[in-house]
Amino acid sequence: MRRDASSAKTALSLGAAVLQCCGDWAELMKLRLASLVTLGALVGAILGAGAWSELPRALEAAFWISCSAASGGALNQVLERESDRRMKRTAGRPLLTGRISVRNAILVAGVLGAAASFGLALHFNLLSAFMALGSLFCYVAIYTPLKRVSSLNTLVGALPGAMPVAIGYAALAGGINGWAVSLFAIVFAWQFPHFMAIAWIYREDYRRAGMIMVPVLEGGERAAGIQAFAYSLVLLPISLLPSVWGDAGAAYGVGALAAGLMYSAYSLRFTLVQNQCRARALFVVSLIYLPVLFAVIFIDQWISGGLGA
Known part of the structure; x- marks a missing residue:
């Protein structure tokens, strides 16, 4: 019994070590x-x-x-x-x-x-x-x-x-061409509200580390909010480019506009009042935005028959 208990303990320790190692490399x-x-x-x-x-x-x-x-x-x-x-x-x-x-x-x-x-x-x-x-x-x-x-x-x-x-x-x-340019522009603009929220949440960490993020600068906390909202507005017309260029249909246009307005609304909330709650809310919405937009792309392609079998 003792030998079995010892073997089980060793197996558990080995399993924990493997998980720790995998987690470390995943973090790296x-x-x-x-x-x-x-x-x-x-x-x-x-x-x-x-x-x-x-x-x-x-x-x-x-x-x-x-x-x-x-x-x-x-x-x-x-x-x-x-x-x-x-x-x-x-x-x-x-x-x-x-x-x-x-x-x-x-x-x-x-x-x-x-x-x-x-x-x-x-x-x-x-x-x-x-x-x-x-x-x-x-x-x-x-x-x-x-x-x-x-x-x-x-x-x-x-x-x-x-x-x-x-x-x-x-x-x-x-x-x-086409989708490549549109997607690059969309993801490029999307990152700014996302990054501004992160930089605001961890601004004291960045300040201690000597990293020059916008919220660390004098007056930067307010500037981070303004930039987040400004880029969310820039993202709106950019996200509609696939419909304008004929790569996507009306379903995509409606979905992209709805997702963009949601992103802009949370960016505006953060612009008006900068606090942890609103910064984190913007961060969460930023993580939701891209998967939603990608899903809208494929729903539109399915409706229009844009992607072949």
Whole structure:
């Protein structure tokens, strides 16, 4: 009995250690953020393919693009170790606690980035591979260090943030047009209210870490609200571009307008009164907006018969 109890305890300890290890690597590669990357890349790839029969290839493209994003997430944490140490939100990250070594993080990030580039180049096309490499470079080499230099980091960071949808489209379509341009513009503008809410919620953390986010600047808390609302208004006409260009029908136009108005309403609430409750509400709505919009795209395509079997 004692031996059985000891074996069970050992198995439980081993299971807990495995789960901890998996959780650490997931945190290092920012897999929660990568889930939105995967979804956006998949949507772009399906629209680029133009047919549901290409879903397996679209899933593969989304996988490689997610690998590239995971590589960027890991390298970002390698470069920001000292900043993360000063922030309550990030002080427990695996690189800081020693659960993952810097060497291993760099090695895995390098493998993921290289695999993503070669996977896209060999199985799809060079355009998508170079786009993924450019996005990774912009995120790691430009956006990451810029966070300590200028509040323009949000603008720069929005570029690689919007790339996955365009890369997915390019991988299956072989070029950039129509939906790729629209989706890139939509995700680009969407990020600003999203980021302003996050930066406002964690403004004291960013201030301690020396990161120059808009809410950290003098008068920046108010400015963050104004920018969030301004970009939500910019997003409204941008989100209607697919209907204007004939890529989507009336169902998409109505759905996109409704989702955009909801996003703008919560951005306006945050603009009028900046507090934790309204910032978090805007953040939650921002997470809802993109999946809703993507769902509206496919509902419209189903109604119009835009995607073939």
